[in-house]
Structure formats: C-alpha cells, structure tokens
Amino acid sequence: MTYTITEVAAKFGLSAYTIRYYDKAGILPFVRRNQAGNRQFDEVDVDWLRLVCCLKNTGMALKDIKAYSDLARQGSDTGAARQAMLRQHKQAVLQQIADLQANLELIETKIDFYADPQNKALMDHLKELEQQHRA
Amino acid sequence: MTYTITEVAAKFGLSAYTIRYYDKAGILPFVRRNQAGNRQFDEVDVDWLRLVCCLKNTGMALKDIKAYSDLARQGSDTGAARQAMLRQHKQAVLQQIADLQANLELIETKIDFYADPQNKALMDHLKELEQQHRA
DNA sequence: TTATCACTTAGAGTTAACTCTAAGTCAAGC
DNA sequence: GCTTGACTTAGAGTTAACTCTAAGTGATAA
Numbered sequence: 001m002t003y004t005i006t007e008v009a010a011k012f013g014l015s016a017y018t019i020r021y022y023d024k025a026g027i028l029p030f031v032r033r034n035q036a037g038n039r040q041f042d043e044v045d046v047d048w049l050r051l052v053c054c055l056k057n058t059g060m061a062l063k064d065i066k067a068y069s070d071l072a073r074q075g076s077d078t079g080a081a082r083q084a085m086l087r088q089h090k091q092a093v094l095q096q097i098a099d100l101q102a103n104l105e106l107i108e109t110k111i112d113f114y115a116d117p118q119n120k121a122l123m124d125h126l127k128e129l130e131q132q133h134r135a
Numbered sequence: 136m137t138y139t140i141t142e143v144a145a146k147f148g149l150s151a152y153t154i155r156y157y158d159k160a161g162i163l164p165f166v167r168r169n170q171a172g173n174r175q176f177d178e179v180d181v182d183w184l185r186l187v188c189c190l191k192n193t194g195m196a197l198k199d200i201k202a203y204s205d206l207a208r209q210g211s212d213t214g215a216a217r218q219a220m221l222r223q224h225k226q227a228v229l230q231q232i233a234d235l236q237a238n239l240e241l242i243e244t245k246i247d248f249y250a251d252p253q254n255k256a257l258m259d260h261l262k263e264l265e266q267q268h269r270a
Numbered sequence: 271t272t273a274t275c276a277c278t279t280a281g282a283g284t285t286a287a288c289t290c291t292a293a294g295t296c297a298a299g300c
Numbered sequence: 301g302c303t304t305g306a307c308t309t310a311g312a313g314t315t316a317a318c319t320c321t322a323a324g325t326g327a328t329a330a
Contacts, residue, residue, distance in 0.1 A: 017289055036296055038307050051245065054238045062287070083249035090242050097235050100228055103189045107225050110186065114218035152319055171326055173277050278325070295308065
C-alpha cells in the first residue's frame with residue numbers, strides 16, 4: 001500500500017506544501033518516486049513522518065530533525081547517536097511539561113481570583129485608587 | 136521600589152528590545168515613565184509581566200495577550216471576560232500537556248527500540264534488505 | 271564641560287516555518 | 301486528440317516574534 005502526498009498530508013493534518021517543504025529540507029530521507037516522478041509514500045515513510053511530527057510537536061527545531069534524519073540516512077551504525085538525541089529531547093519534553101504545569105498554577109490562581117466576589121470588590125476599590133494615582 | 140527596563144528584562148530572562156516590543160504592541164498597559172521619559176516598572180507592572188510571560192510561555196499568541204491587556208485597560212468590569220479568556224486558555228494548556236505526554240510515549244518507545252540489542256540486529260538486517268530494495 | 275552611559279524613538283533586518291504562484295508534466299476520461 | 305486534475309519544480313511572499321541600528325536625550329563622573 002502506498003499513499004500520494006495529498007493522502008499523507010491529510011493523514012497528519014499537514015498541507016502538501018509542508019510535506020514538500022520537509023522533503024526539500026531533507027527530513028524525509030526514504031521517500032521514493034513513481035514512474036511519473038510523483039512522491040510515493042509507503043508504511044516506512046508514514047512511520048517516519050509520524051516520528052517527525054512527534055518531534056516537531058514537542059518543540060524540536062527542523063534543523064535538529066534534519067540532523068536526526070541525516071544520521072538515519074547514514075545507516076544503522078548511527079543508532080547510538082540517534083538514541084542520544086532522543087534521550088536528550090525526552091528530557092526537554094519532560095521540562096516542557098513541568099514548565100506548563102507550573103504556569104498552569106498561576107493561570108488557575110488568576111481564574112480563582114476573578115471568581116472570588118471579595119476580590120471583585122477589592123479590585124473595584126483598587127481600580128479607583130489607581131485611577132486617582134495615575135491621573 | 137521601581138525597576139529600569141534592563142532590570143526587568145534580566146528578571147524575566149528577556150531582552151530590553153523584547154520589553155519595548157511588548158510595550159509597543161500594547162501589552163504593558165500600566166507602565167509609566169519618569170521625568171526623563173524612561174520606563175519605570177513598579178510591582179504592579181512586574182506582576183503583569185509575570186502573567187504575560189506565563190501566557191506567552193504556554194503558547195498564547197501576542198495578539199491574544201493584547202486582547203487580554205485591552206480588557207484590563209478598559210477596567211474592572213471586564214473581569215468576567217478576562218476570566219473567560221483564562222478559562223479557555225487553561226483548557227488549551229491542559230491539552231498541550233496531554234499532547235506532550237502522548238508524544239513522550241512515542242519518543243520513549245523509540246529510545247527503548249534503540250536500546251534493545253535484538254532490535255539492533257534486526258535493524259542491521261532490515262537495512263541490508265532496504266539497500267538492496269532501494270538500489 | 272566633556273565624556274560616558276542608560277535610556278529613548280522609528281523603522282529596518284532577521285529567522286523559522288511555512289504558504290503560495292507560475293509554469294510545466296503526465297495519466298485518465300470523453 | 302483534448303481537457304482535466306493531481307502532481308512536479310524553483311523561487312517568491314507571508315507571518316510572528318523578535319532583534320538590531322541610527323540618531324538623539326538626559327543624568328552622572330572625571
């Protein structure tokens with residue numbers, strides 16, 4: 001089973017433009033062409049693109065995904081280097097999650113602040129003071 | 136206690152350029168100037184910038200932070216609207232965390248794959264087959 | 271009082287990641 | 301045989317978010 005660029009784009013919620021951009025950028029190392037010169041994606045390519053999207057969606061820059069792809073293109077003896085990149089990226093993702101959770105607390109605190117009628121009254125009062133002060 | 140733009144920039148790990156850019160963009164509604172025309176940040180401004188950074192770091196676009204700031208500038212009777220924005224953003228952040236955690240699983244699967252010596256041998260074999268196939 | 275330094279402005283330049291345009295090719299259907 | 305439609309290319313254009321430059325101001329130190 002093979003897929004056209006349009007089918008693959010739809011599968012991953014990307015545009016065909018984006019897929020071609022990724023291919024130009026060198027991060028789709030294995031995609032082949034049919035006799036007409038059109039890109040023909042097989043299961044290996046789809047799996048590869050799934051990982052590319054995963055890395056992109058977790059904040060890896062395309063130039064780093066390119067570096068990872070270059071390792072893959074070089075052959076199976078780069079496995080250790082690729083694993084090292086993924087380990088490092090895993091730590092970055094864990095840090096992102098921790099940062100989001102910390103930021104979430106501030107957002108929740110703000111929401112609670114607006115929800116509290118006592119703070120509402122306080123805010124009205126502060127606002128009056130501020131307006132006087134800043135006038 | 137007040138702060139200069141350089142002090143505030145350092146406090147939040149931003150450049151002074153970025154702070155001015157935010158001010159130009161209208162997302163620092165309360166910052167005043169001293170007699171020389173220089174920005175003078177008080178505790179209210181620092182607290183505001185902390186929230187701005189929180190929203191930015193959780194993926195809110197500056198135009199949306201601008202919309203939030205415009206509400207704040209309009210006065211305390213926009214509290215409900217601001218709370219609604221924060222509630223919606225909270226959901227977006229929860230979704231981001233869930234997405235990161237899902238992607239993390241794929242990354243971990245890949246790391247484990249590279250770590251398994253059986254897969255290493257399998258990969259070497261597949262690679263040979265692929266090279267023959269793609270030659 | 272002259273130099274230095276931190277700030278000011280408007281506006282130009284940069285970067286990443288797309289996003290699209292124009293012109294062309296190829297296979298399928300009428 | 302001709303049109304239609306999905307693909308191809310190179311390269312230009314877009315957007316968000318900075319990032320910097322140039323020219324100028326005002327307060328402090330030698």
